[in-house]
Amino acid sequence: MRRPETVVEKQPVRSKSLTPRPVKKPTTTRTAASIRWQWPARGKVISRFAAKDPLRKGVDIAGEKGDSVVAAADGTVIYAGSALRGYGKLLIVKHSEEFLSAYAHNHKLLVKEGSTVKAGQRIAELGSSGTSRNKLHFEIRRNGQPVDPMAYLP
Helix, strand or coil: CCCCCCCCCCCCCCCHHHCCCCCCCCCCCCEECCEECCCCCCCCEEECCCCCCCCCCCEEEECCCCCEEECCCCEEEEEEECCCCCCCEEEEEECCCCEEEEEEEEEEECCCCCCEECCCCEEEEEECCCCCCCEEEEEEEECCEEECHHHCCC
16 A cells, blocks of 8 residues: 655755844954055045046045155055156055055155055155145055045045
């Protein structure tokens, strides 16, 4: 004699590992590819990044001639000079294979190409080289393309 077949419906298995956990927001800096960013100068942001405007590839921060410009993250200086038109005295710091930061319109550069810099280290004096007012023009570039620094700065 044949037994009747029993149909067992499988219930979904719930795993504790799928339970969403609250995400902690960093208190002082945002990270990008293990880079901890910080503001490169103190002052009011007077111009913001605009993706479609070739003249607004970063942020402009107002200040006084001689104010400190600091490295926004650890890295190596890969350019120090004034040969790039429109940037005045410029520093470019490489933070990883993916990220660079640029600091333009300085009065005085305090580091040279090849220098290793730490986040918060004074690297330049704010000025007006290549522009009509004292300000720092700051850019972050990811894979060579300008990105909005406000998305990375605390």
